[in-house]
Amino acid sequence: MLSEPSAATVRATLPVVGAAIGAITERFYDRLFTAHPELLRDLFNRGNQAAGTQRQALAGSIAAFATHLVEHPDERPDVMLNRIAHKHASLGVAPDQYETVHRHLFAAIVEVLGDAVTPEVAAAWDDVYWLMANALIAIEARLYAEQGVTAGENTWREWEVVGRVEETEDVATFRLRPADGAPAPGFRPGQYVSVQVRLDDGARQIRQYSLSGAGHGGLDVRQICVKRVRGEAGTPDGEVSNHLHARVREGDVLRVSAPYGDLVLGETDADVPLLLATAGIGVTPMIAMLEQLATSGHRAPVTVVHADRSPAEHALRADHEAYTAKLPDGSAYFFYERPEQGHPAELTGYADLAALPAVPAGTRAYLCGPLPFMRAIRSQLLARGVAAADIHYEVFGPDLWLARS
Structure with missing residues (x-):
């Protein structure tokens, strides 16, 4: 991974760069979109750019990657890299675009930090960038090959x-x-x-x-x-x-585009208890998972948890119920802020695993929904003894969780 001199420099300068990363990414995007307005028009999410969430996500991923490199020099943060790579592949990101990003990002670093960017500092952070970029390029190349896609050519x-x-x-x-x-x-x-x-x-x-x-x-x-x-x-x-x-x-x-995404059932999930927890439109990937589990006759316990504002706003509710009912050992718990008449009192309000009889030992959990919901469910699962490595999630929109949790 990082050479020892680069690691020492990154470790020493990480607090300074981390404190300025918001200003750096803001300047970076200003430069990038001035030079390449077509990227904002046809590639980047204009809504996320206007709200600033995409800039936060970039800043968080760079800081998280650099921190991981200096704290765990013999490991690579593959969970973070895979999630980014799948998103990039779904957009058709090509290898030469990393050079474009590099040029404008490092110009922004120099503009924001000025004389603090010595040749040694520039070289160390250049190492960080290309370690991350080359890892993503390699993962994306594999994803494209699996789908028979050529980056930037037949994405659509x-x-x-x-x-x-x-x-x-x-x-x-x-x-x-x-x-x-x-x-x-x-x-x-x-x-x-x-x-x-x-x-x-x-x-x-x-x-x-x-x-x-x-x-x-x-x-x-x-x-x-x-x-x-x-x-x-x-x-x-x-x-x-x-x-x-x-x-x-x-x-x-x-x-x-072709299908991408790494929140999928694992090969070893067939024999383990599962918990599928969702809120709002986060239900959509879990419906496909439930369909697969019901079709394959999954025999281990499957606990379905969903939170929504009301039954009328619970999209795909009929499928949610039908697929769960087809499972040999499936149970569903729907939490509504505005429930219909006769809805159980313990399932009224926000999702709370305390309302469940139990979370079976060895449970593997999959979460999808707003960040506050997933953080709350993750904390409850950890408190019930579910291993952190067995809790998987999907975020709709720029992924800020990895950088903060």
Whole structure:
């Protein structure tokens, strides 16, 4: 990993760089988008950029990677790297883009830190960047090869919308089939695809949506569920989600990536108790997992936990219940802030594992939902003896958890 001189320099300068990383990333993005406006228009999420969350995520990942290098010199933070690589692959990120990022990032570092960036400091942080970048390039190359994709060339494939279902007031399911008639690529339950849409101003914005199932209407049909993002506290409405809700109907064509994502059931999960905990639209990858578990006849206990505002806002509730009921040892606990009449009092409000009879020994947990929900469930699982290594999660949007937990 890092050479000893570089490690010593990074260790000594990490507090200074860490304290300035927000200013550095802000300057970096300003430089990058000035030189390459097409990246903001057609690659980066404009909503996350406006809110500043993408900048926080970049800062957090760099700081987390550097900290890991100096604290664990013989290890590589593969969980973080894999998650970033899957997201990059779904966007079609190419190796030469890392050089573009490097050029503007290091110019920003020099602008912000000035004379503190000695040749030794620059060389050490250059090592950090390329260790991270080259690791990502290698992982992404493997992911592209698995999908038969060439980076930056055939990221997108046209899929026809063959069905649309209004799940709730703000959630719609889109059923898709390859427009060229060729077979749909396989996917692992829990994975997502990127969807690229052309907006009224000509921008081609991209968002990721979990594959919530397959086989509805044919073996080559895949489905995604899209929650309409409504702006709150002065933030704008979600550009892509609102476009899909307002404009896309059966017969339309969408540009969709191959499936990616590392929150998937493991090969050894067949014989262990599982807990699938979700909140809101985080239910979507878990529905696909439940479908697989029900189809395969998973015999170990499966505990399903879901939190939502109300039964009417619980997307895919019928599938949630049906797949759980098909399991030999499945149980479901739905928590609602505004429950329907007759809903159990102990399941009213926020999700609380204290309402469950037990969490079986050896449980492996999969979480998806807002960060506060996942942090709360993770803490409760740890308190019940579930090993940290057996708690897996997915974040919708820029991943800030790894840098903070």
